[in-house]
Amino acid sequence: MSVTSQWPLPKSSVRFLVPKPMVKQLEISSLSRGLVPLAFGFYENALGHGIARPEHTDNLILLCVGGKGTLQVNGKTFTITKNQIVFLPRGTAHKYKADNHEPWSIYWAHLQGHLFDEFMDIIGVNQQNLVLDLTAPESIVAEFDALIQSRYMGYQLNRFFVASNMLKKILSLISLQTPIVNIQAERHFSEHSIHAYFEENVESLLTLDDMACYFGMSKFYFAKKFQLLMNNSPVKYFLEIKVQYACKLLDSTELNIKTISKTVGYEDQYYFSRLFKSTMGLSPTQYRQSIHGQ
Incomplete structure (x- = not known):
């Protein structure tokens, strides 16, 4: 798994890493191997938060719900603001940080599994299109909150099956907000x-x-x-x-x-x-x- 940022965690924020022995069990179970949670959390007003990953070994999604930050990826620099979601597939070198004056608040999740690639296809994410605007983020935020609360369920395998399915729901909800964009961009197909x-x-x-x-x-x-x-x-x-x-x-x-x-x-x-x-x-x-x- 890619290293999570070492931003000092205040009481209002959450960083949760799934235990490695549990990850190994999730990777072989048919109920979870398609989408395995590795780590997830929420950083509020994350002044000083940032990281550079020249090597990225898992998949990462970031949802900005306030403030702003910058993302450098594929030779481009993006300003990430409220209601934007970032997809960073494995192998995608990147660098990001919170703004010094209006630091972002973000939900995030590291994950792996073949279903991530399938969801990226359905959503329309590729290396030229890694940042999307959400038109109705409320339901996705609610699912992220539920995912974060799932850390209290204990270290039992069936509890992490729940987390895996929450990630599937999050990506499914995101996919509902993107088809119109994809269809409008289609070339003549014959x-x-x-x-x-x-x-x-x-x-x-x-x-x-x-x-x-x-x-x-x-x-x-x-x-x-x-x-x-x-x-x-x-x-x-x-x-x-x-x-x-x-x-x-x-x-x-x-x-x-x-x-x-x-x-x-x-x-x-x-x-x-x-x-x-x-x-x-x-x-x-x-x-x-x-x-x-x-």
Whole structure:
């Protein structure tokens, strides 16, 4: 787990760390492993609060309910104010601190588990969009308060199942406040626009995040909508476009396999050859040597 800030804790604030032996049990239980609470709390008027994490090994959410602070992430600086929530996925280096004149009050939670990634897809969070404005924060604040109160339940496993489900509810409530934004940002989505986008980027290695971001959707929503429209997964369809282009080059040029591999985005020609064969049933060399179609 990423180290929590060592801000000196006054009586009006709370910092609670889940015991490590309990975390290990939560990680293997089907009732909690999808979203495991590691630490959570509330800092009120947190003058002097701040931390820099060049390495971030868990997921962190911060909800500002008063005052303000600054966040530095991905080479950008944000001013965080009331009713804004910050998402810092694992692996995201960051630095933040409370304002010196109007220090923020924040709820926060460190957590891990695959459901965090799924919620981020549904909410529409990505590396270009880590700060969101909440339109109705009251219900989310109430759930954070309940989460903090759960620390009095004792160190029994079933008590931490409750905390895990409170985190799920918090993220679910956040997701209800974001779909309108995502839908308004969508690009025209059709078989033609998809094919044109993939052909335009046939020399790139697009990730699912790249594709979803281009069409203005969350990764989860994009993958589902793509499957319904194309009866195929985005990644598999993009690979098929690359293979089609490689076939064209094999048919119409004297370029060697290594050059063709690089042309469709793969530095490793042997990896490309395996992908090609898994699609065509022939290696690139066998395809070029075959008389199929002649």
